[in-house]
Amino acid sequence: MKQVIDYTKYLRKKQKNPNGFIDPSKSRTYMIFGNKGSGKSSTDELIAQKNYEEGHTIMDIHSASNYESLFWAICHDCKKQWNEWREKNNKKPVQEREEEQTHCNCSTRYPILLVVPDYVEIDQSALDIFNEKFISKEKWIEKGGNPEQFRIQKRHEDGHIYTEPRIDPDYREWIKVRKLHVPNKGFKNREIFVEELTHAMLTAQKERRIFVINTKFYKTVDHKLVTLEKMIREIPEIVSSHFKPLTPEEVGEMRKIHRPVPFDQMTPQESNYHRVTILMREFGSLVAQQLNEERNQVIVKKAIFGIIKIIRQFRMSGIFDAQRYGDVYAGVRDQRDCLIFRRSNIDIFPKDYEWFRNELKETKEQKINEIGFEYANILYPNIEDLKDNQMYVLYPEKTPSGKRYNLFNVGMPDFHHRQEDDDFEQLTGIKKENALAKGTWRFVSKDGEGKLLDSQRDIQNEDRKLQEVKLQQVYETAYRLMHPIGTAKKMKADEVYEHLKTVDLIPEGWKGTNNLRVFMTRMKGKIQKFGQQQTT
C-alpha cells in the first residue's frame, strides 16, 4: 500500500541554516543576478552584514545615485511594526498573513564612514541631528531629568544667561565623514590619495564602520569612475601591508589579558579582523560587455577584472550584483565562487546555465510524479517564479552530498533596506543644496578658510588644458581653410568664421571676424614652435 506522507510540512519548512551559503571564514566572491526588484541589493547587504558581524571590514563602494549605500545607518524598526501588525491580524488565515509580509525587517543599524571628495561640504549640524547627538526633551524627561534643565544653563561673563543643548550620553556617531581626493590627471596626487584611503580603511576597521562611497557625492560620473578605478588598484597593496591576520600576542593585547590567545581560541571577529569585503552594487553597469564605452569605463572595467582575479590572494571577499549574467563579461564572472540567481525572466537567464534549468526541470518532473505538482513546485520553483525571499545558489563545487545548487529562503538585512519610495533626504534631513532650495550639504570650491581646494585647482588646470587644445584646433582648421593645399578654394576670414560657427568651434567671447584675425596673428608664433616640437 502507498504510504501517506504529509508534504504540507514543506510549506512551513524552515531552512536549518538560511544563510548557509555565506562563509565569512573564507575569501569568497558572490555574484548575484536577477530582475530589477528581485532582491539583489538586499542579498548583497545580507551577505555583507554577515561578513561584518564575523569581523570583516566592509567597503560598500559602488551604488546608484540614490544614497542606497547609506541606509546601513538607518533603522525604522520595521521588524517591530510587522510583529505588531501580525499580532493585530492574527485572526486572519495563515496563508494571507504570510503573503502580506514581504517587507523590510530592520531592527538595528550600523555606523558608517562616509567617504566623499574634498569638494563636498556637509553641515555638521545636520549630521548632529541625524546622529541624535543632543538629548531630546522627551528623552530627558523619560530619564527622570528636570524639564527645566533639558538644556544646560550657562552664564556669560557679563552675567547674561544662555542655554546649550545637552549631549546625549547614549549618542553614537552613526555617520562620520572622511575626505578622499579625486585622482587628478596623471594621478599626480597619488600620494595623498593613498594616504587618505589607507586612513579611512583603518578607521573603518578600528571603529567597526561600514566604509561607504556613494555616486551622489560626485560632481561628475568621471570623478566617480576615476576614484573607483584608483581605489580598486590601490586597495590590494593597502590590504597586504595593513590588514594582516592578528597574531596570538596581538589578540591578547586587544583583550587586555597580556598573554597570547591561541588561534583556536580566537573569536571569529578576531580571526577575521584582517578580512576586507568589497561590495559593488549594480556592478553590471561598470563591466557591461557591450557598452558605449567612455574611456574611464574601460579603465574601471580593467581594474575590476584585475582585482577580482587577485581577490583571494589578498584574503578579501567580493559581492557584486547585476541584472544580467551576460552584462558581466566572462573573464570577470568566471572568478565567482557563489553564483546566485534571484528571480530572472527567461530572456535574461544565461545560455551558459541551460544545464541548470534543465536539471531543475527534470528533478521537478520526477518530484511531480512522486508528490504531486503543488509540493514539487514549492521545492523546485522556476527561476522566473522565485519569490522575494527565495534564490538559487550555485556552489563553486559539488557539495559532499553531490548537490551543485540549492534553493534558499533568505531574510532581509537587519538595517533598513532602501525601499523604492524611500527618500533619503526626507528621512534624514541630509539634503543636497540646489539653486532653488537650501540644503545641508553642497559642492564647494573653497575650504572653510577661503582657500581654493585641490580638486578645484585640478579642475581649473584641466579646463585650461582643454581650452588650449580647443584653440589649437580652431587655429589649425582656420589655417587649412585660408591656406589650402592643392586646388581647393582659399577662404576669406568672413567665410572661415561662418564655417567655424557651423562646426561649433567659436571660442567663448568671440563676437566676429575681427577676433579671428587677431587670434590668427597671435597664435602663429606659438603654433610654429609646437610644429617644430612635433617633428623632433
Ligand SMILES: Nc1ncnc2c1ncn2[C@@H]1O[C@H](COP(=O)(O)OP(=O)(O)O)[C@@H](O)[C@H]1O
Ligand atoms: N529576502 C527578502 N524577503 C522579503 N522581501 C524581500 C527580500 N529581498 C527583497 N525583498 C523585497 O524586494 C524589494 C526589492 O529588493 P532589492 O534588493 O532592492 O531589489 P534589486 O536590488 O534587485 O532591485 C525590497 O525592498 C523588499 O521589499
Ligand SMILES: [Mg+2]
Ligand atoms: Mg538594487
Ligand SMILES: [Zn+2]
Ligand atoms: Zn526597515
